Amino acid sequence: MITRFLLQNMDKRGGIFLAILLGLAVLVPLSNLFLPASSPFHVPTSTMSLWGKYLCYALLAVSLDLVWGYCGILSLGHGAFFALGGYAMGLYLMRQIGSRGVYGNPILPDFMVFLNWQELPWYWWGFSSFPFAMLMVLAVPGLLAFVFGWFAFRSRVTGVYLSIITQALTYALLLAFFRNDMGFGGNNGLTDFKDILGFNIQAQTTRAALFSMTCVMLAAGFLIARGIVVSKLGKVVIAIRDAESRTRFLGYRVDRFKLFVFTVSACMAGVAGALYVPQVGIINPSEFAPANSIETVIWVAVGGRGSLVGAALGAVVVNWAKTVFTSGFMAPYWLFALGGLFVVVTLFLPKGILGTAEALWARRRKSAPTPAAEPAPAE
Amino acid sequence: MRTGSMPILHRLKHGLVILVALVAASVASFAQTADEAFTRLAADSYSDTSRAIELLVSTAHPNAALIVEALSDGRLLSGPGGVAVKTSSGAFVDARTGQPLAVAPEGLKAVRLNNAVRRAVQAALGGLGLLNPDPAKRTAAAEAVFKSRDAGLLPIVETAIGKEADPRALAALRQAQAAILIAKPDAQPLDRLAAIEVLHERGDQDALATLRALPGDATPALKEAQAKAITAIEGRLKLWAVAQNLWYGLSLGSVLLLAAIGLAITFGVMGVINMAHGEMVMLGAYTTFVVQELIRTNAPWLFDWSLAIALPAAFIVAGAIGIAIERGVIRFLYGRPLETLLATWGISLILQQAVRTAFGPTNREVGAPSFMSGAFELGGLAITYNRLWIIVFAALVFAALLAILKLTPMGLQMRAVTQNRRMASAMGIRTGRIDALTFGLGSGVAGLAGVALSQIDNVSPNLGQSYIIDSFMVVVFGGVGNLWGTLVGAMTLGVANKLLEPYAGAVLGKIALLVCIILFIQKRPRGLFALKGRAVEA
Numbered sequence: 041m042i043t044r045f046l047l048q049n050m051d052k053r054g055g056i057f058l059a060i061l062l063g064l065a066v067l068v069p070l071s072n073l074f075l076p077a078s079s080p081f082h083v084p085t086s087t088m089s090l091w092g093k094y095l096c097y098a099l100l101a102v103s104l105d106l107v108w109g110y111c112g113i114l115s116l117g118h119g120a121f122f123a124l125g126g127y128a129m130g131l132y133l134m135r136q137i138g139s140r141g142v143y144g145n146p147i148l149p150d151f152m153v154f155l156n157w158q159e160l161p162w163y164w165w166g167f168s169s170f171p172f173a174m175l176m177v178l179a180v181p182g183l184l185a186f187v188f189g190w191f192a193f194r195s196r197v198t199g200v201y202l203s204i205i206t207q208a209l210t211y212a213l214l215l216a217f218f219r220n221d222m223g224f225g226g227n228n229g230l231t232d233f234k235d236i237l238g239f240n241i242q243a244q245t246t247r248a249a250l251f252s253m254t255c256v257m258l259a260a261g262f263l264i265a266r267g268i269v270v271s272k273l274g275k276v277v278i279a280i281r282d283a284e285s286r287t288r289f290l291g292y293r294v295d296r297f298k299l300f301v302f303t304v305s306a307c308m309a310g311v312a313g314a315l316y317v318p319q320v321g322i323i324n325p326s327e328f329a330p331a332n333s334i335e336t337v338i339w340v341a342v343g344g345r346g347s348l349v350g351a352a353l354g355a356v357v358v359n360w361a362k363t364v365f366t367s368g369f370m371a372p373y374w375l376f377a378l379g380g381l382f383v384v385v386t387l388f389l390p391k392g393i394l395g396t397a398e399a400l401w402a403r404r405r406k407s408a409p410t411p412a413a414e415p416a417p418a419e
Numbered sequence: 420m421r422t423g424s425m426p427i428l429h430r431l432k433h434g435l436v437i438l439v440a441l442v443a444a445s446v447a448s449f450a451q452t453a454d455e456a457f458t459r460l461a462a463d464s465y466s467d468t469s470r471a472i473e474l475l476v477s478t479a480h481p482n483a484a485l486i487v488e489a490l491s492d493g494r495l496l497s498g499p500g501g502v503a504v505k506t507s508s509g510a511f512v513d514a515r516t517g518q519p520l521a522v523a524p525e526g527l528k529a530v531r532l533n534n535a536v537r538r539a540v541q542a543a544l545g546g547l548g549l550l551n552p553d554p555a556k557r558t559a560a561a562e563a564v565f566k567s568r569d570a571g572l573l574p575i576v577e578t579a580i581g582k583e584a585d586p587r588a589l590a591a592l593r594q595a596q597a598a599i600l601i602a603k604p605d606a607q608p609l610d611r612l613a614a615i616e617v618l619h620e621r622g623d624q625d626a627l628a629t630l631r632a633l634p635g636d637a638t639p640a641l642k643e644a645q646a647k648a649i650t651a652i653e654g655r656l657k658l659w660a661v662a663q664n665l666w667y668g669l670s671l672g673s674v675l676l677l678a679a680i681g682l683a684i685t686f687g688v689m690g691v692i693n694m695a696h697g698e699m700v701m702l703g704a705y706t707t708f709v710v711q712e713l714i715r716t717n718a719p720w721l722f723d724w725s726l727a728i729a730l731p732a733a734f735i736v737a738g739a740i741g742i743a744i745e746r747g748v749i750r751f752l753y754g755r756p757l758e759t760l761l762a763t764w765g766i767s768l769i770l771q772q773a774v775r776t777a778f779g780p781t782n783r784e785v786g787a788p789s790f791m792s793g794a795f796e797l798g799g800l801a802i803t804y805n806r807l808w809i810i811v812f813a814a815l816v817f818a819a820l821l822a823i824l825k826l827t828p829m830g831l832q833m834r835a836v837t838q839n840r841r842m843a844s845a846m847g848i849r850t851g852r853i854d855a856l857t858f859g860l861g862s863g864v865a866g867l868a869g870v871a872l873s874q875i876d877n878v879s880p881n882l883g884q885s886y887i888i889d890s891f892m893v894v895v896f897g898g899v900g901n902l903w904g905t906l907v908g909a910m911t912l913g914v915a916n917k918l919l920e921p922y923a924g925a926v927l928g929k930i931a932l933l934v935c936i937i938l939f940i941q942k943r944p945r946g947l948f949a950l951k952g953r954a955v956e957a
Contacts, residue, residue, distance in 0.1 A: 188937075191937075191938070195941040195944055197941065201895055203692075203757065203760060204692070204895050205936070205940050208933045212933040212934060212937075219926055219927070331884075338761065372775075375769070375775075376772050379772065382764055383765040386752065386758040386765075387752070
């Protein structure tokens with residue numbers, strides 16, 4: 041039944057996307073582990089980690105697209121859920137260090153020893169257990185989203201007001217996590233991880249496994265989001281996006297639908313963060329920066345708002361471009377390019393690259409229905 | 420000698436010597452004391468030198484200042500032939516008469532100093548200041564004595580009080596006397612009671628510290644008076660501290676008002692969230708920098724006017740860029756507020772990077788004209804001129820905007836568009852033109868804010884970013900389309916922030932405030948002064 045829920049009405053585009061993801065999940069680690077470095081098909085570990093990072097961003101973008109593209113809630117604070125999930129994972133990884141820290145304290149992480157803390161704060165309890173940590177990865181962002189959304193949607197805070205208070209939310213968390221007293225490593229955040237589930241986090245095999253896991257989770261996130269969107273519930277959600285008042289007048293409890301979608305989306309963002317942290321090896325408060333959350337919005341906009349594949353694609357494309365731009369002589373111009381992207385996409389590509397490409401393809405097929413036409417770049 | 424009792428004994432001796440000397444001076448002949456002083460100086464032993472200085476000062480010898488200053492500079496020469504001062508120009512003066520000496524006296528050596536003598540010299544200089552002809556210098560000297568509580572200076576202080584005519588100097592002298600009496604071990608209880616009263620009246624941190632210096636063996640009545648005075652002063656200081664925080668809050672509020680008011684106009688009239696607003700502020704600050712650089716290189720005498728020149732320049736620069744943004748980007752996005760938000764965010768990134776490329780990523784130095792530097796005290800408040808001027812400036816900008824909105828045709832049209840865009844358009848208002856002008860006005864005001872902020876903040880490409888979230892908070896808190904809402908919002912947030920700070924710390928206070936605003940928005944989703952009517956659903 042669940043499979044049917046997830047796979048109902050799977051279109052060609054979604055199918056290709058899933059196939060590519062699963063292909064990546066299998067082929068990239070195989071190539072990385074078993075092909076010799078000289079082979080043209082060998083994927084270096086650094087590239088694999090980099091793309092793993094992109095895919096985490098893609099999952100974040102999918103989660104944001106679920107609320108923005110389908111429910112019309114422009115959250116400028118989704119980075120907060122991402123970072124909270126990351127911190128939950130970070131706490132687990134910190135506890136796995138054990139006595140291998142610089143100060144060799146078996147219980148306390150280095151920064152607590154440094155700050156003369158005597159015992160582990162209560163909110164660190166349980167994080168040495170992986171299942172508990174994973175539960176928290178979902179629960180902490182989900183709970184925050186639930187409470188925040190419950191207040192906000194019930195009192196009908198909409199539009200830019202909602203955007204601004206989500207921004208205030210992530211800004212408040214940014215300030216809070218910068219404080220040393222919070223017990224989350226302050227400015228430096230959590231880093232120097234050693235093990236995950238008993239495997240060395242730096243090992244090539246672990247990195248390959250993390251990459252596969254990210255692909256699988258992105259696929260799962262995509263399927264869940266799609267399942268929601270194409271279901272009857274999804275129809276109401278889209279109706280809310282297009283005409284909130286009318287939907288309310290038709291008798292739907294708009295706030296509950298919004299709350300559901302918002303909470304699910306926050307959990308997905310949390311998972312993305314949790315996958316991100318072991319691959320980049322650090323989590324610090326700058327992940328809460330409002331600018332990060334706004335950048336996530338542009339990934340979705342570039343890829344195509346209201347298209348889950350588009351959101352994932354946008355995240356990968358923009359971040360890939362960022363890597364290319366910021367590593368070369370063009371580094372000073374990256375912000376020009378990013379800023380220009382915001383302007384150009386909102387002005388000229390309101391449906392993003394995927395939507396625009398599809399529109400072009402449709403027009404071409406209509407004007408020249410010959411078999412010579414190229415297939416649309418559906419990736 | 421036991422080291423513990425030494426200072427008291429020393430002071431006792433010190434004071435007694437002067438008392439004796441004073442009595443001697445009044446009863447016996449003045450010249451005799453002076454003779455003794457000069458003999459002691461000629462002997463050139465450390466203790467004799469110290470004693471001599473005390474004698475000279477306490478008798479207010481006409482050349483005392485000359486001698487003591489010379490001594491501290493090592494220009495006092497003595498020997499069997501007498502005592503002479505070598506002036507800074509190299510000539511010699513007889514220390515006793517003050518008459519120039521034609522021939523350099525022979526066999527004179529510089530009077531030597533050790534730390535004890537230096538202390539005596541310092542105390543003597545303080546005492547001599549009390550007799551300075553300039554009342555301001557006398558007040559300063561009395562203040563120094565108040566802090567040092569040197570019992571040896573009590574006789575001079577009392578002499579000075581007897582002669583004093585200037586009320587401020589007199590008050591300072593009385594406080595100095597009180598401070599000495601509090602600390603002096605052998606002071607009379609009645610004198611001390613009066614002293615406590617004087618300190619109570621003074622009522623600042625220093626008075627508190629002085630009161631606490633009352634020796635532990637004082638009588639119970641004295642202790643009670645002391646405790647009473649301390650409580651009273653502490654209460655008063657706490658009140659002043661609250662007042663000071665209120666002042667800081669007003670100052671922060673006016674900064675927020677300046678930063679947010681332009682945003683409120685564009686948001687109110689056009690329903691557009693301008694994420695590039697902070698960059699307009701930044702451009703205003705950089706305009707100030709450029710204007711100052713031009714003035715520095717071309718017309719340094721104009722420097723005090725640099726801010727006045729920068730104001731219109733910043734308004735024009737930011738306003739022109741604002742109009743360009745509106746015409747180039749925003750007008751294509753009307754009715755899509757979320758897209759506008761993203762596009763203006765992109766513009767803000769471009770502007771930041773443009774400024775970074777043009778001026779470099781580091782902070783730029785913007786100078787303060789002379790009328791904006793410095794501070795003054797008002798009661799227990801420390802008020803810096805730059806903060807004061809910014810409050811005044813914010814009030815002026817607010818009044819000007821209010822006047823534009825209420826009194827000019829453009830303001831009328833702006834209000835009409837705010838309330839009902841389509842109806843305004845039907846009445847013949849060119850809404851497109853009003854939009855562009857509104858955006859230009861809002862951006863120009865941001866530029867003005869930048870001129871003011873350049874005086875209190877770092878002028879860097881990130882300047883705007885640090886204000887944008889606070890500005891949003893002000894606008895959503897105050898409500899849209901009403902300048903008074905922005906005023907109330909800015910002042911409330913500013914004052915609340917500064918009043919929370921002492922209890923919660925700067926960061927926690929700010930977090931608490933953000934949470935409060937998030938909760939407040941739940942209660943009043945359209946802010947404090949919400950617009951009523953059709954515009955609400957637009």
